Amino acid sequence: MSYPVPNSLSPSRVGAFTSCPMAFRFSSIERLPEPPSVAATKGSLVHRALELLYTYPTSERTEGSARVALDQAETEYRSDPEFTLLFLDSAADRAFFDDAWTLVQSYFRMEDPTTVRDIGLELRLEAPVAGLTLRGIIDRLDLDDQGGLVVNDYKTGRAPSPQYQQKSLSGVHFYSFLCESVLGRTPVSIRLLYLRGGDIITATPTEQSVRFITTRATAVWKAIEKACVTGEFRPNQGPLCNSCSFRAWCPAFGGDPARAAIEAPLALARLGAGE
Numbered sequence: 001m002s003y004p005v006p007n008s009l010s011p012s013r014v015g016a017f018t019s020c021p022m023a024f025r026f027s028s029i030e031r032l033p034e035p036p037s038v039a040a041t042k043g044s045l046v047h048r049a050l051e052l053l054y055t056y057p058t059s060e061r062t063e064g065s066a067r068v069a070l071d072q073a074e075t076e077y078r079s080d081p082e083f084t085l086l087f088l089d090s091a092a093d094r095a096f097f098d099d100a101w102t103l104v105q106s107y108f109r110m111e112d113p114t115t116v117r118d119i120g121l122e123l124r125l126e127a128p129v130a131g132l133t134l135r136g137i138i139d140r141l142d143l144d145d146q147g148g149l150v151v152n153d154y155k156t157g158r159a160p161s162p163q164y165q166q167k168s169l170s171g172v173h174f175y176s177f178l179c180e181s182v183l184g185r186t187p188v189s190i191r192l193l194y195l196r197g198g199d200i201i202t203a204t205p206t207e208q209s210v211r212f213i214t215t216r217a218t219a220v221w222k223a224i225e226k227a228c229v230t231g232e233f234r235p236n237q238g239p240l241c242n243s244c245s246f247r248a249w250c251p252a253f254g255g256d257p258a259r260a261a262i263e264a265p266l267a268l269a270r271l272g273a274g275e
């Protein structure tokens with residue numbers, strides 16, 4: 001069976017395909033619904049709170065404003081299926097929002113937002129490359145003291161160990177390519193802000209790192225195209241299987257992928273009905 005070939009790629013899609021082609025088929029090709037996870041929903045909530053914080057005038061980006069921003073984000077998320085389908089009891093609910101606040105407070109120990117010269121929040125950029133569109137959303141784009149572009153990406157997990165740092169930066173190098181294509185300027189630095197431990201990993205984009213992104217994205221896209229034409233999406237067993245939403249239909253665990261299109265939406269509907 002063949003599948004329609006996607007015509008756009010984001011850093012997360014590149015990462016998803018290289019981690020497990022089978023899971024990529026379920027999520028990005030068949031677009032099967034997945035139940036939310038505490039970690040992902042909390043990450044989205046904290047991103048939203050920091051986005052709201054940066055809508056305040058520069059001098060008012062205080063911890064007090066951040067508290068108001070998180071409260072507003074909480075109000076938005078309380079009715080969102082991404083949160084309601086977590087079915088948190090009152091203790092877990094309190095722990096969820098307390099931890100989100102801890103992450104927002106941690107941000108204030110990493111940098112002073114009253115000194116940041118931001119020029120874009122949740123910036124959606126896209127650029128054509130070899131017949132496909134590369135797209136991504138930059139959490140925050142700043143200017144440094146010399147007027148250079150700085151790409152910032154918030155992470156709500158812990159920073160990776162040194163040997164995995166380059167891999168974690170591939171997504172932001174992707175954003176530096178988009179800046180160069182769309183804004184005509186390569187960022188002077190890209191930063192990953194790990195709110196859980198307060199670490200900041202910084203890299204300087206080079207001509208080589210930007211070129212590598214287009215080469216890699218094109219290679220991954222060709223592999224996706226081939227998989228879509230042949231219908232062969234290989235399962236790649238690893239630690240991610242423990243949290244994979246599609247394990248019940250994964251052939252590596254005795255499942256039938258053909259049943260997923262019918263059963264995954266039913267499973268989510270049952271979850272929504274509280275069964």
Ligand code: SF4
Nearest residue numbers: 020235236241244250
């Ligand atoms: S269970 Fe593992 S191998 Fe199977 S689709 Fe999920 S991540 Fe891939």
